[in-house]
Amino acid sequence: MNTPPSTMFAVVQTQDGYSGTATGPVLEDAAEWLSEAELPVPAPGPGQVLIRLRAASVNPSDIHFIKGEYGQPRVKGAAAGFEGCGDVVATGAGAEVLNGQRVAFVAAGAGAWAEYVVTQAMMCIPLRPEISDEDGSAQIVNPMTAMAMVDIARNAGEAFIVSAATSQLGKLMCRLGRDLGLKPIAIVRRADAVDSLKDLGAHEVLVTSNPDMPKKLTDLCHALKPRVFLDAVADQISEQVFCAMPNGARWVCYGKLSPDLPKLTQMGQMIFMGKQIEGFWLTKWMTTTPPADQMRVVAEVQARFADGRWKTDVADRLSLRNVVSDLAHALKKSDGKVIITP
Secondary structure: OOOOOOEEEEEEEOOOEOOOOOOOOOOOOHHHOEEEEEEEOOOOOOOEEEEEEEEEEEOHHHHHHHOOOOOOOEOOOOEOOOEEEEEEEEEOOOOHHHOOOEEEEEOOOOOOOEOEEEEEHHHEEEOOOOOOHHHHHOOOHHHHHHHHHHHHHHOOOOEEEEOOOOOHHHHHHHHHHHHOOOEEEEEEOOHHHHHHHHHHOOOEEEEOOOOOHHHHHHHHHHHHOOOEEEEOOOOHHHHHHHHHOOOOOEEEEOOOOOOOOOOOOOOHHHHHOOOEEEEOOHHHHHHHOOHHHHHHHHHHHHHHHHOOOOOOOEEEEEEHHHHHHHHHHHHOOOOOEEEEEO
16 A cells, blocks of 8 residues: 655635524635645544545535534634545554545544545445445435434334435435335425426425415325424425424424524424424434444445445536635536545
């Protein structure tokens, strides 16, 4: 195995801490938040690995993070990016078993948008050879979130509601729900997404711009009684969906795509109908779920990518050296991920 170089190219954060704003995972100019840098290649400590990057995927959480809107503070000068795929080229004590393996990884505290990444060995998953680098780069955040949240839904009835259903995660949840015999109700903004989502597994698709959407939603809630709403938007329409749901409904928020803040208009539903609002964060799930359950989820995720039931839809591909100049434009392309390569 080749010895890593002493320095590496990285896309780094230009600001510290939290911004105090909530404008959503959109960028007009990545140079407001990111810059290019030549950094020392980090050395892995105990329980850590050094990974040579093959590909990194861009998630909404990455954009929230670099803008100071995420649940962790930024560190000025540190590489951006949470998730990727690469080869383990060095290990610290206790992580030797991963040496030489191609892994999917989450970079604790960010760092995936660089030629080399250090992260905890426990945040790495060895990849099956039939899984591509692009699928490997998006193997953890969305797929494992989909598995964990649909598990929540399947324990509450045969139907569930999912917003932002044209996102990569939304599509994964629709297909998984169908495979498990459930009835996903997808919520989208665009009418042209209806047929493709039904092909993927959505039982019904509601378009928020349609005037008859509220009535259709009410009718579906009466007929199918969905008690779990998996929501990445968190706007006033989300609140309306929650209010239309039956007794015991759970509004599970895992993202904030909309900059608008919802108002709670029917507080009595929490008191008299037993409804609740909660959050889901994959990091917490990974650190609190028993290892045997995690391994079951990991095996199922890899099996689905290996046999083609799941795939990563790619909207654009950027090299690391083009991220600052081209990321904002690439993110405007819909229904797919931006993939970053060295």
